[in-house]
Amino acid sequence: MLYFIGLGLAKKFLTQASIDAMRKVDVLYLDAYTSLSCDINKEYLEKLLGRQIILADRNTLENNSKSIIKLLEDGKSVGIATIGDPMIATTHVSLATEAKNKGYNVMIIPGISVHCYVISKSMLSSYKFGRSVTVVYPYDKILDTTPYEVIKDNSSRGLHTILYLDLKEGKPMSAKDAISLLLQMEEIKKEGIITPSTQIIIGQRLGCEDEEVKALTISEALEYKYKDPPHIIIVPSKNLHYMEVEALKCLH
Numbered sequence: 001m002l003y004f005i006g007l008g009l010a011k012k013f014l015t016q017a018s019i020d021a022m023r024k025v026d027v028l029y030l031d032a033y034t035s036l037s038c039d040i041n042k043e044y045l046e047k048l049l050g051r052q053i054i055l056a057d058r059n060t061l062e063n064n065s066k067s068i069i070k071l072l073e074d075g076k077s078v079g080i081a082t083i084g085d086p087m088i089a090t091t092h093v094s095l096a097t098e099a100k101n102k103g104y105n106v107m108i109i110p111g112i113s114v115h116c117y118v119i120s121k122s123m124l125s126s127y128k129f130g131r132s133v134t135v136v137y138p139y140d141k142i143l144d145t146t147p148y149e150v151i152k153d154n155s156s157r158g159l160h161t162i163l164y165l166d167l168k169e170g171k172p173m174s175a176k177d178a179i180s181l182l183l184q185m186e187e188i189k190k191e192g193i194i195t196p197s198t199q200i201i202i203g204q205r206l207g208c209e210d211e212e213v214k215a216l217t218i219s220e221a222l223e224y225k226y227k228d229p230p231h232i233i234i235v236p237s238k239n240l241h242y243m244e245v246e247a248l249k250c251l252h
């Protein structure tokens with residue numbers, strides 16, 4: 001059996017189902033690259049569960065899945081624990097389908113995802129979210145403008161956009177860096193999608209004791225004093241329902 005175990009965003013969101021599964025498996029990996037938590041880490045989980053955990057990088061789970069399949073072939077049960085939900089905005093589906101196609105049972109244990117958490121805290125209508133996208137660091141000085149295109153497309157259909165921020169080699173992108181990249185995209189595209197008066201919602205350290213969810217304009221966000229990451233951004237559609245307008249006022 002291969003278990004994909006969602007840990008939620010912080011210690012207080014660990015579920016009994018996730019703890020039971022982590023105790024039960026023969027080999028337990030902690031996915032250390034698709035997300036991060038302010039208070040769940042390998043040491044904390046090892047102490048809580050009284051067992052050993054292996055930190056898994058992208059290579060172990062994506063390119064070198066053979067080692068995990070080999071454990072299953074040897075009759076071992078394997079767990080892959082992930083901050084948040086194991087299947088939301090991660091790359092674990094390919095490993096799950098590979099194991100399933102080879103005849104192994106796959107069990108998914110959902111966890112509270114940042115995706116649901118930020119929608120809930122924003123009070124925006126959950127029916128009105130379009131495709132989500134990740135703002136990534138420029139690669140070889142080339143800026144990927146996909147987030148700009150996705151915001152534009154969602155906006156044209158009256159939909160909100162969730163922006164995940166890049167997490168490269170354990171270095172989480174801050175909201176401030178993401179906003180300056182969005183402004184650079186605007187300079188390239190010049191379609192008036194991201195302007196100083198564009199409203200955004202910034203979620204900081206969600207699930208932690210010092211979490212914050214704030215509605216700001218882009219120009220306010222450039223001056224804002226942020227807490228440490230992780231950060232996430234929502235770009236609300238301009239076509240807000242009057243209840244959503246009221247909800248946003250509560251986040252100022």
Ligand SMILES: C[S@@+](CC[C@H](N)C(=O)[O-])C[C@H]1O[C@@H](n2cnc3c(N)ncnc32)[C@H](O)[C@@H]1O
Nearest residue numbers: 084085088089113114164165205206230231232
């Ligand atoms: C690619 S998503 C993975 C989401 C995860 N699988 C889940 O279900 O929660 C990771 C990104 O979400 C955002 N994020 C994750 N946890 C967060 C938190 N507690 N507070 C704010 N943003 C967070 C950050 O932008 C981070 O780089």
